[in-house]
Amino acid sequence: MNSFSALIARDLRLACRQASDSLTVLAFFILVTVLFPLAVGPEPGILARIGAGVVWVAALLAAMLSMDRMFQSDYDDGTLELLVAAPIPLEIVVLAKASAHWLTTGVPLIAAAPLMGVLLNLEPEGYGALLLALALGTPSLSLIGAVGAALILGSRRGGALLSLLILPLFVPVLIFGVAAVEASLTDVSARPQLLILAALALAALALTPWPAAAALRQAVE
Amino acid sequence: MHRFANPTRFVALVRAVQPWAAGIALVTLAAGLWFSLIASPADYQQGETVRIMYVHVPAAWMAMFCYSSMAGASAVTLVWRHAVAHVVARATAPIGASFTFLALATGSLWGKPMWGTWWVWDARLTSVLILLFLYLGYMAIENAFDDRARGSRAAAILAIVGAVNVPIIKFSVDWWNTLHQPASVVRLDGPAIHPSMLTPLVLMAVGYTALYLWILALRVRADINMSKVRALTLRGA
Structure with missing residues (x-):
């Protein structure tokens, strides 16, 4: 547990020193969201209808943008080899890395989401569900992304390859994340969708560290 | 399984399977296509698009x-x-x-x-x-x-x-x-599809599987041969 928190603390410290990285992701999230009103037109009705989906797609893309860096710098400077040789299970290392990614990417996205809701004319009833859905959904994104980030280490075309591997696996989170907001907008309980999102997060928590750790092991072999 | 980890032995197996897969694929696909395109009834709702x-x-x-x-x-x-x-x-x-x-x-x-x-x-x-x-x-x-x-x-x-x-x-x-219809062949209470339509369907399924094995055999042999070529080229260089 100590090494787990030490790893998270290390990653957070690194993220603070390179704060522009996290801010770039946040700026990307906001810019992608802003593009939609400009593209589909500023009519409030249309924006309110597509708002939840736009926020989710932008969050997915923003989370993915920072994902390829989850293990890349450790792989480049050899830290990863030490982590693989370290006496802690590699699965714990993966969990620490994914948690740090969520703290530096997922949390800022959640914090910025209400502002995006205002820009997209989201109905007031939708905000609670949007924030809850993002809070339950973004950890899954970081965890699933860890598998992809570990798989592409040392490959020739990292970023584009990562999106091809990971975006299809993000689809369930996207579907239920948007469905939760839609439900709350139509005065139906968003509870089932939120429970499914929580289930996806728990399943990702239990399952993704194994393939990610396997990928890391074969990457440094 | 470990017996066939040896590529040479595995290729021998693949060579043995390949003509059978090819034969079964050609016969069942021909029969299946004949049944499905000509010798089976049109659906009462879907007509010929079935x-x-x-x-x-x-x-x-x-x-x-x-x-x-x-x-x-x-x-x-x-x-x-x-x-x-x-x-x-x-x-x-x-x-x-x-x-x-x-x-x-x-x-x-x-x-x-x-x-x-x-x-x-x-x-x-x-x-x-x-x-x-x-x-x-x-x-x-x-x-x-x-x-x-x-x-x-x-x-x-x-x-x-x-x-x-x-x-x-x-x-x-x-x-x-879903708009897509639920399973009607692989069901616990038996297929909910008329035998006249099940026959071509099963023939086509067997044909596709044999076709898969046939192409797989070709691709596996080509892949193993490519590895040999690569190894020989490296040794020559």
Whole structure:
């Protein structure tokens, strides 16, 4: 547990020193969201209808943008080899890395989401569900992304390859994340969708560290 | 299984299987096409478009069968470092992707006259589309490394992770209200389809499976020969 928190603390410290990285992701999230009103037109009705989906797609893309860096710098400077040789299970290392990614990417996205809701004319009833859905959904994104980030280490075309591997696996989170907001907008309980999102997060928590750790092991072999 | 980790022995097995697979594929596909296009009744609701089903349904089965084989072979690769299992997985990927594309394309051709649209975003169609992307991702990561062994292992892990999609495809028509109809052949209470339509369907399914084995045999032999060529070139250089 100590090494787990030490790893998270290390990653957070690194993220603070390179704060522009996290801010770039946040700026990307906001810019992608802003593009939609400009593209589909500023009519409030249309924006309110597509708002939840736009926020989710932008969050997915923003989370993915920072994902390829989850293990890349450790792989480049050899830290990863030490982590693989370290006496802690590699699965714990993966969990620490994914948690740090969520703290530096997922949390800022959640914090910025209400502002995006205002820009997209989201109905007031939708905000609670949007924030809850993002809070339950973004950890899954970081965890699933860890598998992809570990798989592409040392490959020739990292970023584009990562999106091809990971975006299809993000689809369930996207579907239920948007469905939760839609439900709350139509005065139906968003509870089932939120429970499914929580289930996806728990399943990702239990399952993704194994393939990610396997990928890391074969990457440094 | 370990007996066939030796490529030479495995190629001998593949050589033995190949003519049988080719023969069965040609005979059953010819018979299946004759039954499905000529000698079976038109549907009372769908009319002649029901004949698309005989191409579509076995293709969709093969799409899932190929992915399951690929994931299974990948697991064998990772667990036992089996030398040939990955060749099978790698050779399966483009075949499975083609079957998936065939299923999507024929389904779309059937959907236009029947549903009035080429495409709907229901759970079955979406999950099969994701299956196609998983195949594409597998082939992309396979070729993304200068070191082929690394590409093999990374692709194997991806194939196993993507296997979660297979049960989702199978049960998507039960879990969600889909426009796509639920299972009518593989059911606990027996097939809900008339024998005159089941015969061509089964023939086509057997034909597709034999076709898969035939192409797989060709691709596996080509792959192993390519490795030999590469090894000889390296030795010569």
